[in-house]
Amino acid sequence: MAADMSAISCLLVFGFFSSTLSIDGPRIQPFNFPKNSGIGSKVNVHCSLSRGTIPVVFTWRKNGEIFNIPEEEGRVFTHDTFSMIEINRVKASDVGNYSCLVKNSVGEDSYTAELLVRAPPFWKEQPKDTEAVHGQSASLHCGIGGYPRPKITWKKAYGTQSKDFLVVHNEYKKTILENGTLVIDSLKEADEGVYTCEAENGVGEGIQATVRLSVHAPPTVTSVKRRTSAKRGETAVIECEITGEQPLLVSWEKDGTKLTMPFTRFETYEEANGKGVKATLLISNVQRRDQGNYLCSVQNDYGSVKDVTALTVQEPPESPSDVKVISVNSRSAQVIWGAPSGISTSIKQFVIMFWKNSKVSGKLHQVSLTSTETSTLLRDLQPGNEYTVQLLAENDVGRGDPSDPVTFETKEEEPEAPPVDVEVEAADSHTLQISWKPPPTDTWNGQLKGYHVGYKVEGSASQLAYETVIKTNLREEKTLLRNLRPSTRYSVAVNAFNSAGDGPASEEIVTSTLNGDPPQSPEVKVKNVSQTSVTIMWSPRVNSDASVEQYVLEYVDTDQNKQEFHAPGSHKEYCIEGLESGQRYSIRVAAYNMFGRGDFSPSLVVITEGNARVPGYEPIVHETPFYFRLYFVIPVVASVTVILCVIVVAWACLKRAHYIEGRKAQLYVSYQQRLTYVPPSEISRDSRAVDAAYDIPWDVPNGGGSMGRDRSSYVKLKQGQNYV
Known part of the structure; x- marks a missing residue:
């Protein structure tokens, strides 16, 4: 008996699993709506199972929403293995995507078909007048239906009568979306005006609508000095030029505190211009305590803006102190100084001026130095010359008075150039007359003391013999070489010297003494x-x-x-x-x-x-x-x-x-x-x-x-x- 019961249990379990394994999930046979259906025509569509175990449940959706149709307009009929939609008279609103969903105990399936009806363009969302703010974006909507899909065109009126229109294309700042919406970014005054949305698809007549885009301007500061300065006792002027839609309300603040007019020594006024307002704050007899940040605050119905001007009350700085010249060489000198004494605004730079003292006015040299420097090296000076140096400080107001002049003299160097225009002539059988002109003045490198006239017999291996000629103030120097050999060729060269040494010699000139003497004057x-x-x-x-x-x-x-x-x-x-x-x-x-x-x-x-x-x-x-x-x-x-x-x-x-x-x-x-x-x-x-x-x-x-x-x-x- 027990054995029989076990056998029966096994058969029941086997039967259960066998029945479970035989249930199939549903599959839908693809379907489509009739093509080229017109408005008012009757259409139907069937959603049938291609396979699947029943019972099953059918559900219809239109454009993702549960689809229900009034009895007078049509019906939805469902059988064990299929479901059908029937629309008596198709309207433009019936156009859309229809989805059939089927489900049983082990699975589900769906299929979607589009109902397209040849229909002229119609409004889904009619354009409206739009207001936007300058610098922001604006969207002009043009929701249009119809089949075939209508072509949407935007146009903008130009001219004073707004009767002539230009087509708006996809370009910088302007974009026409697939749904027909015109988007304009970074609005400007030129974008304001009348726009027309037109749609047509070849079925019936096209439609169009005209809207106005109004661009409102929030306040904008178009011109302001970030930093300004005024000398103490003068009148400080702070200006703030503003554009924006009227009315514009302007107020002033100093370091976070609102300035309520009338205010001692403060005065404000506003001057309207074609695009906005020029606001001015005047501070008479400006004092050091007036220094600070001045805020120009402006607002209108479409926004607000603030801008800051930093006012610095300045005085020219005093002269640098303790100006000294140290480490003087032949071509350079070290200058040191101290910061100006007294109260003054921050120094922008130092300016060192130096020039060569000469009978002819020396060229003025100016070198700009940073405000942190307290020494500098003067370069490219000329040896053996007297110079004068002065120093001054400069700030945003201007330059202060120069320091007391300091005079120094560079060390000498040997002359750089030889004498010029050297001429040698035989005076008689024992004498040569030599004449020359001094080297160029800028090559002396000091004060010339005189000249060395060197001479020797031409071709001789001996060194030159020298005679010293003390410098005169004449344009031409000359001397006589005496006690020479008659009818002998001598090489002669001349060089200048100063306290530092000898300069280069001129080229040697060879001249012969005479074999005899010219006659005396009769x-x-x-x-x-x-x-x-x-x-x-x-x-x-x-x-x-x-x-x-x-x-x-x-x-x-x-x-x-x-x-x-x-x-x-x-x-x-x-x-x-x-x-x-x-x-x-x-x-x-x-x-x-x-x-x-x-x-x-x-x-x-x-x-x-x-x-x-x-x-x-x-x-x-x-x-x-x-x-x-x-x-x-x-x-x-x-x-x-x-x-x-x-x-x-x-x-x-x-x-x-x-x-x-x-x-x-x-x-x-x-x-x-x-x-x-x-x-x-x-x-x-x-x-x-x-x-x-x-x-x-x-x-x-x-x-x-x-x-x-x-x-x-x-x-x-x-x-x-x-x-x-």
Whole structure:
């Protein structure tokens, strides 16, 4: 019996599991609504099981919501294995997604089909006028239905009459969403206006609606100085320019405390402009306690804004203290100082000024330094020069007074450049004349003490011998090297020196001393003077073994016109013709030999016969004694012995006086009248081996006779005279 019961239990359990395993979950056969259904047409759709164990439960949803339909509009019919929706007359509102859901004890399934009906555009949500705030976003809604899906277009009116429209495209700041909503970001005044939403889908007529977008401007501070300053005692001006929709309410605060007007020394006023208001706060006779942060607060119906201006009350800083110059070198100097004393606003920077003291105003140098520095190094100074330095402090107001001037002198360095325009000439057989100009002033590196003139025989291995020349204040320096060897080539170089040492030497110049000496200047006298001519006679001074080869006569008229004539060495006088009457002439003579031209004789000043006189020279007239006149001598031949004695004595005295005065220049006038003329300082020796005016020597043949050329071009010999 027990065994039978066990067998029955096993069969029941097996049967239970077998029945459970045979139940299937539902599956829906796909379905669709009829295509191209029109408004008013009748439509139905079936949702059937393709498989699944019954019983099952069917449920319908439209666009996610439980679907119920009034009896007069249609019905929902459900059987064991299917369910059906039937709509008698389709409306535009029936368009949507219909979902069939089926469920049994072991599972569920669903399927969705879209009911599309050709319908003209219709409003789901009609656009409305919209207000928005400047800088924010605005959304203009245009909810439109219809099938096919309508094409939505937004347009914006332009012009004063709002009759002309421009299409609005998807672009920067403007976006048209899929549902037809127009979104405008970062609104500006230009976005305000009339907008039209248009929709069409090719079925029936399109629809459109017009709305206005109003953009309201909250207050905005368009211009304000973040920081401003005013000198104590002056009037501080704080301005705040604001734009925004009127009315705008402006108030002021200082360091968190509201300023209630009227307020001592404070005054406010507002000036309207085309876009907003310019608010101004005036603080008269500003004091240090007025320094602080001033808040400009503005509000209107669409927002509020605040902006701060920091006011600093300043005074120019005082002078830096204890300015000193230390560690002075040849090209740099260290300057130290202390902070300005007294009460002053914060220092922005220090400014150091320095310049070179010279006869010509030195260039002013300015260097800006940070407010934390208390020392600096002046660079690129010139050695051996005196400088002046001053220091001042600067803040936001301006610069204070400079400190007391401090003078210092840089150390010297050797000169940087050699003397310039060095010239070497042979003066005679034992002497060289050297001339030069100082180096450029900015290369002295101190005060020049003088020059070292070095010289040696060319090619010699020995060192240069030096002569020291003390500096003068002349533009050109010169010296003579004496006791040299005749006819010897010498190398000469010159360098400048100061207390620091010698500068670089000039390039060596090689010049030879003469083999002999040029002749000394001849003794020149005036033999005869007429209205248009002067006869000159001279006697040479022999100081050389070389004979005189020729003479050069130079004369200068009142207008400083110079003429030269040459005469052979064998001649001792000549006549200058073609002169102007009553004019003053300066005459001198020099001799040439094979070693060059000697010095010119002292100038003789001669005035030709005539009425003209030289201004400033009133000759002392001594009339010729009557016993020198022929008409008197003839009748007194008997007294000739006495007269001759008197003449001899008078002539001797006169000769002696003229000999003394001959040491100076002599002035000769017509009618045998004489006066003494004191010439300028004696002209220095100017000997040369070859002179520019030294023509071909008279005793050298040149294809034109023994004179070598037409002598008339050099001197007019006086007729009827004997010449040696």
